[in-house]
Amino acid sequence: MTQASTTTTELAPERVDMEAERLVRIGLSRVIEPGDPAALSAFQDLDVIEAWQRLRSGAAGMERWSARVAEVDPERDLERARSAGARFVIPGDDEWPAQVEVLADAGQQSRQGGVPFGLWVRGAANLRQVLERSVAIVGARACSSYGEHAAAELAAGMADNDVTVVSGGAYGIDAAAHRGAMAGSGVTVAVLACGVDVCYPKSNTALFDRIAEEGLLVSELPPACSPTKLRFLARNRLIAAATTGTIVVEAAVRSGALNTAGWAEQCGRPVLAVPGPITSRMSEGVHLLVRERNAVLVTSVADILEAISPMGHRLTPYPHAPAEPTDGLDLELRRTLDAVPVLRPAAADRIATTAGLDVDTVRECLETLEQADLVEYLETGWRLSPNHRRALGGP
Structure with a gap:
């Protein structure tokens, strides 16, 4: 039976416990901002049930969340999700991507770390399966035609090699990566800083609808939530943790893409950098990653496959010029x-x-x-x- 059609009275006891935990996690996802460092500190030694009980008890130190706790209705959020064709995936579900649990240790509290309480997912694909072999492609919103072309071509190449392309659904490099993957008949996942039923930016509505049909829309935030700057930053950690590597295509020195690259480093994932013209400000951040942060310079699909594959697999042949008749002459x-x-x-x-x-x-x-x-x-x-x-x- 599907989650939407099954009542708790029809479920086995362990399943009832899991569904009860699901509602608790929905409540926590509505009350606590993704990666909130204050919450990480306050509930550090508690499981989700204990954390929820403490929030609802009105105990000292819980005041910052009291207004939201009073308005929480997990069943209503589930109904909203179902209306949008979405579901809430938690640890223990077949779809749960266990690699995101690296966020329990990765990063620092000041950088909005922490494992998501659950993930809201819109689309028919299995989240765990599509993320098993995946890369993130991120970069500037105000990208150049070169950057847009590079992102689309690399994404299409990843799709041709059965690698899922993950990005943030924004303008520029993100949108080019999603479109490139779908042009290559591959799967793409957009990780959002808003609810999966909210289209932001609005002009990407058609793109989001197509991603939901052919891939997945994913968010930590419950339905109807709007994006904020801090939610974008928290979203970046999820993109980095969910994938096997992060590719940066065009990024200024101050860029959200570099924030994602930083999270990839913290999660122990390879950071890959696509070089640009030395005259381009949009590539300054990318070149900085190579020069000072040990990012791997990549210029082809083969380079990326080598970087994300187990050591010794998918090795890129050393480039050689065509043989000349004079080669080998003494x-x-x-x-x-x-x-x-x-x-x-x-x-x-x-x-x-x-x-x-x-x-x-x-x-x-x-x-x-x-x-x-x-x-x-x-x-x-x-x-x-x-x-x-x-x-x-x-x-």
Whole structure:
């Protein structure tokens, strides 16, 4: 039975306990801001049931949350979610992505750490499964055409390799990454700083609807919640923790994308940086990651796959220039070839003088070079062969 159609009286005792815990976690997600450092401190040694009971008791130190506690209605939030085609996933559910629990230790309280009480999910895909092999692609909202193109191409490449693309649903790099993944017929996940039933920014409504159809919309915040600056920052930690690596495509020195990269570092995930023009302010933050924070510079899908795969897997071949006919020639052959005229033939003794070698050595070298189709002999002397001239861009 689905969660929407099952009553607690029909459930086994352990399932009833889990559904009761689900309601508690919904209440906590409505009362406590994501990653609230005060809550992390106040409830540090308590489980969620104990934390909820303490909140509702009105005990000393709970005043900051009292107004919200009085208005909490978990059943109403569940109904809102169901109306929007969403659900609330908690630890113990098949869909729960256990990797986000790294947030219990990652970061500092002042940086809004902490494991989510649960995740509101809109879309048909299984959250745990789609995040098992995933990367985050983040970057500037006011991106350049270069950045937008790079994000879309890399996202499409990830999709072609069955890697889920995760981003924040914002303008610029985020939207390009989501669209690129879907263009590659892949799965994409948008992690929001608002409720999964709220479209922000509004002009991305069509994009969010398509993501909900083909991928997932995810948030810590209950339905109808609006975004705030601090909620965006808290959202960044979830993007970093949920994925196997974070790719930054264009980011100024002060950028939310760098905040996500910082969380990836704290979570022990690789940070990957796509280089940009040295004249671009939008790439200053990216270059800073490479220069001072040990980010891995990536320029292709192959680079990314190597970085997020287990050590020794998906290794990127070292780039090599195309083989040249002159590769492997020893020093005397090279000196002789360099001394051979391009068009006007020269005698062997003249070539020997130019090459700085004796005539007998040059004659032997010329015969070897002729066999390799690098030079040809005419009645008036030696010159480069037609094939070698064309290889050098000559007539």
